[in-house]
Amino acid sequence: MTGVRLENISKQFKDSTALEDVSFAVKDGEFVVILGASGSGKSTILRIIAGLEVQTRGHVYIGDMLVDEYEPRDRNIAMVFQSYALYPHLRVYDNIAFALRVRKVPREDDPDRYRRRTREEIDDRVRRAADLLGIGDTLTKKPAELSGGQRQRVALARAIVRDPELFLLDEPLSNLDAKIRSSARLELKRIHEQLKQTFVFVTHDQSEAMTLADRLVVIDHGHLLQFDTPENVLSRPANQFVASFVGSPEMMFLEGRIRAANGGFAFELDPVRISVRGARAPGPVTVGFRPWDLTVAKTAGPGAFPAVVRGIERLGSSDLLFLELQGSGAPGAPAMSGVTVRAMSRAYEYEVGDSAGVTLAPDRALFFGADGDRLDELEGAPAGP
Amino acid sequence: MMPRRRARKWLRLGRRIASHAVLIVAVVFALFPVYFIVITSFSKIPIAAITAQVLVPKVSQLTLGSYQQALSGQYPAFTSLLENSLIFAGSAAAIGMGLAAFTGFALSKFNFPGRRSLVYFILIISLFPSFLLIIPYYFMFAKLGLIDTYPGLIIPYSAGAVVFAGILVKNYMDSIPDDIEEAALMDGLSRTGAFFRVLLPLCYPVLGLAAFLAFVGPYTDYALAHVFITSSAKETLALNLYNIATTDTGASNYGVVTAFAIVMSLPIVVFYMAFQRYIIGGLTLGAVRG
Amino acid sequence: MADLRDHSVGFRFRREWPAYIYLIPTVVVLLFLNAYPIAYTIYISMTDFGTGGRGSLLNYHYIGLTNYYTAFHSGLPTTLTLLENSLFWAGGSVVLFLAVGLGLATVLNQEIRGRAVYRTLILLPWAMPAFITILVWSNMWQYDYGIINEVLATVGIKPVAWLVHADTAWTALFVTNLWLSFPFYTVVFLATMQAIPKDLYEAASIDGAGSFSRFRRITLPYLAPTIIFVGLMGFLFTFNNFYPIYLITSGGPGISTQIFITESYNKAFGSVGASPQLSTAALYSVLDFVIIVAITVVVIWRTDLTRNWLK
Numbered sequence: 001m002t003g004v005r006l007e008n009i010s011k012q013f014k015d016s017t018a019l020e021d022v023s024f025a026v027k028d029g030e031f032v033v034i035l036g037a038s039g040s041g042k043s044t045i046l047r048i049i050a051g052l053e054v055q056t057r058g059h060v061y062i063g064d065m066l067v068d069e070y071e072p073r074d075r076n077i078a079m080v081f082q083s084y085a086l087y088p089h090l091r092v093y094d095n096i097a098f099a100l101r102v103r104k105v106p107r108e109d110d111p112d113r114y115r116r117r118t119r120e121e122i123d124d125r126v127r128r129a130a131d132l133l134g135i136g137d138t139l140t141k142k143p144a145e146l147s148g149g150q151r152q153r154v155a156l157a158r159a160i161v162r163d164p165e166l167f168l169l170d171e172p173l174s175n176l177d178a179k180i181r182s183s184a185r186l187e188l189k190r191i192h193e194q195l196k197q198t199f200v201f202v203t204h205d206q207s208e209a210m211t212l213a214d215r216l217v218v219i220d221h222g223h224l225l226q227f228d229t230p231e232n233v234l235s236r237p238a239n240q241f242v243a244s245f246v247g248s249p250e251m252m253f254l255e256g257r258i259r260a261a262n263g264g265f266a267f268e269l270d271p272v273r274i275s276v277r278g279a280r281a282p283g284p285v286t287v288g289f290r291p292w293d294l295t296v297a298k299t300a301g302p303g304a305f306p307a308v309v310r311g312i313e314r315l316g317s318s319d320l321l322f323l324e325l326q327g328s329g330a331p332g333a334p335a336m337s338g339v340t341v342r343a344m345s346r347a348y349e350y351e352v353g354d355s356a357g358v359t360l361a362p363d364r365a366l367f368f369g370a371d372g373d374r375l376d377e378l379e380g381a382p383a384g385p
Numbered sequence: 386m387m388p389r390r391r392a393r394k395w396l397r398l399g400r401r402i403a404s405h406a407v408l409i410v411a412v413v414f415a416l417f418p419v420y421f422i423v424i425t426s427f428s429k430i431p432i433a434a435i436t437a438q439v440l441v442p443k444v445s446q447l448t449l450g451s452y453q454q455a456l457s458g459q460y461p462a463f464t465s466l467l468e469n470s471l472i473f474a475g476s477a478a479a480i481g482m483g484l485a486a487f488t489g490f491a492l493s494k495f496n497f498p499g500r501r502s503l504v505y506f507i508l509i510i511s512l513f514p515s516f517l518l519i520i521p522y523y524f525m526f527a528k529l530g531l532i533d534t535y536p537g538l539i540i541p542y543s544a545g546a547v548v549f550a551g552i553l554v555k556n557y558m559d560s561i562p563d564d565i566e567e568a569a570l571m572d573g574l575s576r577t578g579a580f581f582r583v584l585l586p587l588c589y590p591v592l593g594l595a596a597f598l599a600f601v602g603p604y605t606d607y608a609l610a611h612v613f614i615t616s617s618a619k620e621t622l623a624l625n626l627y628n629i630a631t632t633d634t635g636a637s638n639y640g641v642v643t644a645f646a647i648v649m650s651l652p653i654v655v656f657y658m659a660f661q662r663y664i665i666g667g668l669t670l671g672a673v674r675g
Numbered sequence: 676m677a678d679l680r681d682h683s684v685g686f687r688f689r690r691e692w693p694a695y696i697y698l699i700p701t702v703v704v705l706l707f708l709n710a711y712p713i714a715y716t717i718y719i720s721m722t723d724f725g726t727g728g729r730g731s732l733l734n735y736h737y738i739g740l741t742n743y744y745t746a747f748h749s750g751l752p753t754t755l756t757l758l759e760n761s762l763f764w765a766g767g768s769v770v771l772f773l774a775v776g777l778g779l780a781t782v783l784n785q786e787i788r789g790r791a792v793y794r795t796l797i798l799l800p801w802a803m804p805a806f807i808t809i810l811v812w813s814n815m816w817q818y819d820y821g822i823i824n825e826v827l828a829t830v831g832i833k834p835v836a837w838l839v840h841a842d843t844a845w846t847a848l849f850v851t852n853l854w855l856s857f858p859f860y861t862v863v864f865l866a867t868m869q870a871i872p873k874d875l876y877e878a879a880s881i882d883g884a885g886s887f888s889r890f891r892r893i894t895l896p897y898l899a900p901t902i903i904f905v906g907l908m909g910f911l912f913t914f915n916n917f918y919p920i921y922l923i924t925s926g927g928p929g930i931s932t933q934i935f936i937t938e939s940y941n942k943a944f945g946s947v948g949a950s951p952q953l954s955t956a957a958l959y960s961v962l963d964f965v966i967i968v969a970i971t972v973v974v975i976w977r978t979d980l981t982r983n984w985l986k
Contacts, residue, residue, distance in 0.1 A: 011683075052567050054686035068682055072570040085568035089586045099572035102582075158572075404782045411779055412796045415858060419799055421822055422811055484704070487697035495694035503698070510709045512967050514915035516936050517960040520719070520943045520953065521712035544708035547701055576693060605806035608917060612944050623806060630810040639814060646807045657802030658795075665862055 002063035002165045003028045003198060004049055009058035011044055011222075018044045019055070020222045026215075031192050031199045033213035035206060035246070041222040042202045046168050049200065051075050062165060078159035079168040082175065084151045086143040092154050093139040096126045099162045129161040132191065149180045156188075160195070169201040173208060185211055206246050210234070218242050240372040243288050249320065251288045252341050253368070258282050267367070267380065272303055274362040278377035285375065286368040293364040294343035296321060296350075300357030309354045310340060318344045323358055426451050426643035451640035455648060461617045461625070470622040474604040476539045481546025481599040482592050488547065489554025489588070490580050494566060504555075511548045519609050526613070533615045541609060546599035550592075553667065557591035558584065594660070594667040601653055622649050713964070720957035735954075742958050753930065757959065761934040761966070763845075765914035768852050772909050773902060775853060776860025781890065783861070784868045794862065801858035806918055812851045813923045841931035844924045848932060852919050860905065867901045868894060900978075907974050911967060935963040 004026045011019040018041045026032045036042035047053040049060060051072035060067050067075055078099075086095050100122045104114035130136045133153040143151060152172060159167055173181050173188075189212060192199050203209055209216055210230045218225045218233060218241075226238035237243035243251045256269030258279050265279035267287060274287075300306040311322035321343045343358060350356065362380040369375050427447045456463045491497075492504055522541055523532075531537035561584065569579035607623050614620060626649060630642045657664065720742055724735040746754045779797070783790055800808065815822045816837045824834040837847045871894065879889050915936045920926060926933030926941065933941075936959075943956035 054683045056681050056683050073573040079571045081564045083564055085564040087583055102573040404787055407782050408793045415797050415800050484700050488701040491694040491697040495691050497691040497694045513713055513964055516917045518712050520956055521715040544704045547704050605804040650803050650807050653804050654802045
């Protein structure tokens with residue numbers, strides 16, 4: 001039972017950089033999800049922790065131990081592969097027992113010497129792991145005879161049985177049918193709670209990441225963008241990329257300016273005007289919001305975007321409106337025409353072609369600077385009278 | 386409407402008849418020599434000489450005499466021939482496989498400087514016809530005093546096996562995903578351990594195929610053995626078959642030749658027929674996947 | 676403080692170096708039992724080893740390209756005959772293999788009763804060791820008691836002296852070779868055809884394609900990589916297929932069915948009593964190899980076969 005610490009990890013492949021100065025620390029017993037698109041470097045992180053790849057620069061610590069020079073087998077880490085990588089020639093039982101048979105354990109009478117595990121010890125542990133995952137009836141089968149869900153469980157059992165320091169999981173749910181994927185997700189969470197061990201889990205699926213993670217590492221093009229709890233990643237994204245990558249429905253962005261107003265500052269995107277606390281200078285900013293941060297009314301009152309309903313997506317509990325913003329026509333105002341935003345609303349009040357007014361809840365708006373980073377100190381408030 | 390449908394029906398029937406006709410011709414062509422060999426081997430020797438009479442044999446004319454003569458035959462004894470053939474072919478298969486397994490593993494799963502060049506080198510080498518190596522081998526082995534010795538034949542036979550079997554094993558290993566080996570590394574094995582405990586067992590089928598092919602080559606080799614074996618104590622089945630088949634005694638020993646041929650090829654035929662699907666798959670791994 | 680040491684170099688060495696150990700025996704084999712003998716053959720082809728004259732078994736000299744000069748001047752007719760025969764033998768056989776193999780596979784690929792039985796029976800000759808069946812075939816082509824002449828006699832055809840005339844000798848060779856190889860080609864093409872998705876044919880039928888046009892537009896393109904690969908392999912194999920010619924015609928009559936490889940073997944170890952002409956034998960070996968490599972390189976270069984061979 002240990003944590004993992006990555007310190008300034010960089011990884012160069014022959015003609016590409018996979019990781020650039022990545023650092024983060026996973027606490028003992030924590031479930032950390034590494035979230036990124038394919039090719040972002042997320043699997044490389046996992047493989048570096050495992051020792052299957054070695055970083056070009058930086059250090060990996062497991063617990064307090066520097067493991068840079070350790071072979072995978074000396075790191076006492078279990079890994080679940082995306083393909084499961086079950087040994088096709090072995091029965092399920094032998095797949096699960098494999099690592100137990102390979103690894104020796106310290107002798108009771110003399111901890112400096114090692115012995116093989118006895119048949120009874122192995123049998124006991126294999127059966128307990130199989131029971132935990134409900135695959136007790138498949139033990140005599142070959143992997144090829146199993147369903148996808150069963151294979152995934154065997155892969156998990158093969159990791160659990162070893163009682164490792166650390167679990168690494170490389171998109172273990174992505175090969176499952178959509179139907180069982182969500183139940184497998186819950187089960188994984190249950191197992192983590194039961195084992196109370198450290199899990200590092202890689203995925204490209206942000207809803208999977210949100211459900212599972214105690215904390216979340218968001219990675220893109222080899223750079224760590226944010227390392228925080230799912231709630232914070234969602235509500236306080238580090239930058240525009242994280243904001244648009246995480247959360248569903250996706251965040252929308254509109255570009256405007258911060259101007260001095262009434263002795264303070266305000267965000268202006270004609271006709272919308274939001275007071276901003278914490279701003280120190282005027283300049284261009286981007287405002288980000290999600291569909292539920294918008295209010296739709298039949299008519300565009302003051303401070304609301306005039307818009308036309310272009311589409312309605314009925315989701316059941318609430319519906320999604322696709323609204324095309326209309327330019328205010330005011331001279332010097334940004335050309336908003338043609339921009340489509342989505343808003344949650346009771347759609348039955350609207351039909352395609354209706355005109356409407358869209359208002360943005362000021363305290364929900366997020367502000368991003370020109371470089372894409374979120375301006376943490378800025379906070380929207382309703383405009384003064 | 387009606388006549389057209391009827392015409393199509395006749396067309397289909399005609400096509401079916403033509404298909405069967407073609408296939409029957411092919412089967413007759415394929416089986417006739419086999420039938421001829423079998424029937425001749427069971428025919429009485431004087432009758433076997435007049436071959437046309439053999440084709441539709443009477444039961445009273447069938448005999449095991451040819452087999453008796455082939456097996457109990459002349460000097461050298463059949464057992465000695467068989468023993469030599471098994472020693473040469475068996476050693477070549479065993480040595481060839483051992484080396485091919487490591488070669489395939491190294492070429493498929495490792496990424497070391499020079500790997501590509503070595504693969505190219507092996508492919509080009511494998512193009513050099515093994516028959517043409519007999520000439521230089523003869524002089525090299527004569528200098529080393531290896532002519533008419535067991536190692537003198539086992540070495541070239543094994544060398545031939547290593548090249549093609551190495552390619553066969555490499556191709557097969559390429560089809561095993563890397564993460565199987567990585568899972569074994571995570572489970573606590575070294576790369577060598579992962580090779581022996583995981584990859585090698587997965588390669589048993591292809592190694593079996595390669596061993597079989599490496600066995601059949603020397604087992605039926607005449608060209609090299611003819612040059613390298615000078616004493617009858619080391620004579621092989623293949624050499625002996627050649628000798629009795631080409632001895633100019635008219636057709637009177639057809640029965641013995643065919644009986645000998647059947648005894649010699651029976652184990653090979655059984656193996657081929659039992660694993661035919663597998664053997665064809667292994668030999669065309671590159672082709673069908675293409 | 677950022678760590679500036681590159682950890683991956685030592686790691687990569689540690690993980691990859693065992694390959695060299697695994698490869699030692701094979702590299703030894705390749706060097707001493709392949710590369711060196713090939714070089715030695717090239718060297719012998721440049722000596723007067725057994726060409727008569729000054730050279731003898733114990734005393735031979737390097738004479739440069741003299742043998743090659745001879746082979747392409749005074750010996751040119753022989754060299755050309757061997758080249759022509761080798762190409763004819765390999766090319767003709769491959770054309771036969773592909774035609775018969777594709778034809779039978781197409782017939783077998785239909786829904787036809789007894790398909791599995793036909794397939795098994797056709798495959799039988801392939802299971803028998805070639806050396807053994809070729810010996811039997813060589814007896815079957817005999818003039819006096821050969822079964823082929825006897826069978827022809829029953830339908831009133833006079834016995835043919837198969838191995839005495841060049842045309843009939845080639846016929847005997849091609850028929851024997853076809854018998855040896857057509858099962859393999861049929862089964863390989865059949866397996867490839869069965870891997871073609873059925874809905875391609877259904878879509879084509881809906882578009883109004885007849886069976887010939889379906890064969891041309893779907894089957895053939897789908898089979899193309901297999902045809903090229905097996906065709907090349909078949910060509911290379913047959914170009915150096917020693918036993919049919921050695922055992923059935925011995926290159927005769929004269930050298931009208933002789934190819935490089937059999938002539939090379941004959942020159943080196945051929946006739947009892949005759950002095951071995953080793954430099955000539957080596958020279959034919961070298962020519963054989965050069966032609967094979969050239970053909971392979973061209974085929975691989977002009978198609979994408981490389982994909983299959985090299986990752």
